[in-house]
Amino acid sequence: MSDPAPLRFAIVGHPNEGKSSVVSTLAEDDTVPVGPMPGETRACHNYPVIIDSRIVVEFIDTPGFQNPRHTLAWLENFGSADEQAIHAFREKHRTLPAYQHECQLLEPIEKGAGIIYVVDGSRPLRQTDLAEMEILRRTGRPRLAIINSKDRNEEYLDEWKAAFRRHFNSVRVFNAHHANYAQRMALLDTLKSIDQDWQPAMEEVIEAFRDDWEHRLAATATLIGELLETSISHFALADCGEGDDHEREEHLKERFRKELSAMERRFHERIRKLFKHNIFQFEPSSQTALQQDLFSERVWRVLGLDRTQLMWAAALAGGTGGAGLDVLFSGISAGVFTAGGALLGALSAYFGGERLAKVKAPGPRILGLDLSPRLGRTQLKIGPMHNLQFFFILLDRALIFFSYVINWAHGRRDQPSDEEAEKSSEGFTSTWNEEQRRLATRYFDALKKAEDAADMDPARREFQKFLRQQLLEMSREGSQKPAL
Ligand SMILES: Nc1nc2c(ncn2[C@@H]2O[C@H](COP(=O)(O)OP(=O)(O)OP(=O)(O)O)[C@@H](O)[C@H]2O)c(=O)[nH]1
Ligand SMILES: [Mg+2]
Structure with missing residues (x-):
């Protein structure tokens, strides 16, 4: 019997927040392109974690949201169940350059990937962030928010956490530059809790990571x-x-x-x-x-x-x-x-x-x-x-x-x-x-x-x-x- 399909997680968020850095750290893959300018990642890319020749879990790097407020307005006007709305949105906007990133980043989610939303917690929350969170909520997929603070400023953390509570199943502080084995494992453990159905598969992922270590x-x-x-x-x-x-x-x-x-x-x-x-x-x-x-x-x-x-x-x-x-x-x-x-x-x-x-x-x-x-x-x-x-x-x-x-x-x-x-x-x-x-x-x-x-x-x-x-x-x- 072939192995069941591995769990997949799409790492999404605003441009330049550290999505690719989080993927790189989580997948222990230093080939992931990371850059100081927004727009470094322009297409989805899969980073499988392979242990004993088997893909144990897959992290998907995605381009940052381009037009979240218009996207949300369109979804709100669509007047049908949320998941259908997401599908219809992608069909309708596929060829429009202004929505290319939204169409791309929503694709793996529509195909069943879990969501890891990354924000830089050292900056204040903005309206566009709320629009992104609401779009993700409407996908209906299991969601974890990660606060990846680029500097030590903690002034806005409570504000972020309050917004996350409304839109996500779980929240975690995870620093793409400093997270080590113990923190990677703690993050995987949190992923267990974002969807009950995924718990057994996530436990296997954690076990495989531990054995490999x-x-x-x-x-x-x-x-x-x-x-x-x-x-x-x-x-x-x-x-x-x-x-x-x-x-x-x-x-x-x-x-x-x-x-x-x-x-x-x-x-x-x-x-x-x-x-x-x-x-x-x-x-x-x-x-x-x-x-x-x-x-x-x-x-x-x-x-x-x-x-x-x-x-x-x-x-x-x-x-x-x-x-x-x-x-x-x-x-x-x-x-x-x-x-x-x-x-x-x-x-x-x-x-x-x-x-x-x-x-x-x-x-x-x-x-x-x-x-x-x-x-x-x-x-x-x-x-x-x-x-x-x-x-x-x-x-x-x-x-x-x-x-x-x-x-x-x-x-x-x-x-x-x-x-x-x-x-x-x-x-x-x-x-x-x-x-x-x-x-x-x-x-x-x-x-x-x-x-x-x-x-x-x-x-x-x-x-x-x-x-x-x-x-x-x-x-x-x-x-x-x-x-x-
Ligand atoms: N100091 C610090 N810098 C970070 C951290 N995470 C990311 N950065 C920096 O922020 C910049 C953007 O990081 P990326 O990981 O490329 O961000 P991204 O969200 O993938 O960006 P796009 O692909 O452009 O949407 C890079 O210069 C990173 O080195 C962090 O935890 N601490
Ligand atoms: Mg990137």
Whole structure:
């Protein structure tokens, strides 16, 4: 048996109120054209939400009302049942340019779509708005009104709400620029209430959205795990040839740094794709700890755990604990923390001053046997960074990026302001309790010691489960922390 037709909702309203932005955010589709000038959308366009190869629900972007007062006057004069009047209106005005948008936007509604009416609640109500609402009421279709305030002005909200009560089954505040997963779900929940007959189908839609989200969170947790594992075990080698060793070491440090940054960038790309940010490439503001280099001092100062937190995490996790700071910070040549606890410039603390290790590269091999170990070249080696603070910093940056991506509404097309960036402060892991840090540290320990992937399975499983829970909480709360 084929699937029943999906529920459809037409997003309608006055020009330039944010209809297309609402569609974009609701459908998580950043291909929806949005523009500052009224008249951006000139024809209806369907945006299906596809989950597991199935259209779960469809949002229809429509052009804004052109001539609502004349349209309403015509409907009032028609002298027949409202729904017939709508049909007759469309038949009669189909070819008239002055009513083209009305004919277009009423078409999906006549064909059975529910109505989502969008207004900018930061401006006062006008006569034309009342005409639009009355036209929509006359269609007889289930209707929800959305207040999408473009700025923070709340002066007119009560006026809008009073008008809506007369014309709509339900009203919701929903901001196309700031709505996140939790608010999208709340809006879908409200849509359940606009028509009793639609309730079971709407419940299925909500269920599908929820499952899809949980799959994405599980995929995110896997990607974070991959990032941590490949970064923590990464090392770089260079031949020690003739000439200046110092210069060669500097090159190798730089290459190592770039390779780790490239891993992080690939992780970012995957997360963006997973959360359907395909077109618009927002950039975290340059002020945030995310935009700074992974080894910048600022990043090491604000992310990860502080000295005491690190010591406790390691001590409680066993393993590294008893051995003290040296082991905790192994991989750092001079120690990130000086004796007084102040932080050195992270990159220089890491690599500065000291010479890199020299290792013997294996000689030529046949059938896996090293034929002549003595022929092996001497190589410079940097990494792997078996360092607990580095682990927490990578983890924090991954969580910040995730939080950034999930809180970035698809309808929003500008870059974050400096004011938003200023709020960015510390990371997530420093807010975890001791048990949570211990669990993460156990995973780090296993990762460091593991001879092969299977060795670390229990610790990995435990950490993945915890991470999925964290990601879910971050998206449930609509967590804006750290604000970006
Ligand atoms: N600040 C802010 N601007 C918004 C918001 N929603 C939409 N805008 C802006 O308002 C302008 C119009 O948005 P659209 O979504 O294209 O509006 P529309 O109702 O589809 O417009 P037409 O297709 O022309 O009828 C764009 O510049 C949007 O970026 C919002 O919630 N906050
Ligand atoms: Mg539009």
